[in-house]
Amino acid sequence: MAETEQRNPTGDFGFAPTSAVNADDTILNPRNEPRARPVRAILPRAPRGTGFDLCVYGATGAFVAVVVALFLELLWSSRLSIATFGFSFLWTSEWNPVTNQFGALPFIYGTIVSSGIAILLAGLVGVLAGAFLAEFCPIHFSGPLSFMIELLAAVPSVVYGLWGLFILAPLMHDYIEPFLQRYFGFLPIFSGTIYGVGMLTAGVILAIMIVPTVTAISRDVMAAIPQTQREAIWALGATRWQSFRMVVLPGARAGVFGACILALGRALGETIATTMVIGNRPAIEASLFAPGYSISSVIANEFTEATTQVYLSALIELGLLLFIISVTVNAVARVLLWTIFRPLEG
């Protein structure tokens, strides 16, 4: 009788203590277990090896296996390219499928420059926007504003790409880039032919895509600074802006930095929007107006056209490179964020 109630799957567990006593539950039967142990010490010793436990451990094992397999499979599939080109893959710039010569430098350059522009723009705007939401915003505005910024994060990247290609690129071509060239044209980065699509446009669209990440995390990090610290400096006569500059920002520095790095990781791996606006030309040029190419774009554009094994393998090695970069960047960001949020979790 007791056993059948135990296994009743309908969710109506027995409340009568008699129906629930089993060999492992010593709490209700202290006479068999004279030493009183703290509840927390008993809990992990609850029965193991049931089907349910197997499901949980099995699912977790499957998850871990997939992540590990992801890395190993990319490594294994790019072995041909790694064996053929070695480390010179990373710093030669000839990418020629006809002669089977593959060097990734133009793509690495394009990825770094476009993401660099993105994080410069998004870092500045996002941290200030996060500060506004956490510190200065009237309370009935902060909800809707946060919500809009979260929605911006939900826009599909192909929509960003479409918007970038047909709205932003002409705008850059007609107004912003001529303006930059007119007043800052003496700098090599703002010289040369204006195309519309190129590194700068890709950087701007990436900045728009990652700014919600920077904003949301900086807001949370700043909100985590204890209110008493602000009140202390207000009592010394500081203005709200001064309390932000002298207390909140220094306290949240590691977390804000972590937010920026996390956003940078997103920018480095972003594919579709970049492919649509970066111009897709494997060249390294000083001008930010010139078309470039990124690691992810070349995979997206050329993978289904790759005819030889070495070509395919070189493209997969690019994917492996992205994997390694993003894991490194994310690990750094997590460690930085962890230093902020850990004291709160106690």
Added chain:
Amino acid sequence: MESQRLRRIRGAFGIFSAAFCAAGVAVILLLILGYVIREGIGAISLDFITQLPHPVGVPGGGVGNGIVGSAIIVGIAALMAIPVGTLTGLYLTYFGRGLPASAVRFLSDVLSGIPSIAIGLFAYTMLVAPLRHFSAFSASFAFAILMLPVIITTTESAIKGVSRELYEAALALGVSRHHAIMDVILPSARSGIITGVVLAIARVTGETAPLLFTAFGSQFWELNPNNPMAELSLQVFTYAISPYRSWHQQAWAGALILIFIVFAMNLGARVLLKPRLR
């Protein structure tokens, strides 16, 4: 020491620039939405969402197969990701402790940052290259991996939101751990977990990159997951980078539908399910 007046001016300027940045980000959202609606609304019709694509030059045509394809690919992905994701999230709360749990949590964080195109390559080398044909199932596999970190994180925080005393009380009544979790903890955490699942589905619905070499796209009504299949966001991408004006119009209309679906899921997850958490 700077004067009182100067401090006030600097403060006002600082707060104003912060407000300007926050407003700027919100305005960009409105700009993107505005353009997508303006450019896309003209091509939206019943035909557009129910018809097959037409060849270039033939007016009309739609993305019906793409919408159905998206539903199939995302649906299969969800079937794979939901059990693994929720159970792994559960592992992180009531099962795992110490180093193994930290390692799993770290892997989930790291996975959330891995570019979708790298995951697409993985699906290709695992399921497309050995079988020698593109398939919707390989796309679902890639999408399932993309969904996992979202589901794991939200499940973990939803379950942690349920007070541990509830669990201990259930155990104290003599209920087995299995029943304490399934009948006491999970029902209380249900809306949080559903929110996470919906957000994960919304995330992959807008994802395009892995599809390029997994689902590949199709011109037909394709319902067999073992074959190449059309997908809405992939169709938007293909139309957008084509040189044809009529296809650009279709791309905008497809983007409008895509954004509508994704936003509806986000709104549903956040607005409808959040109040019940409290």
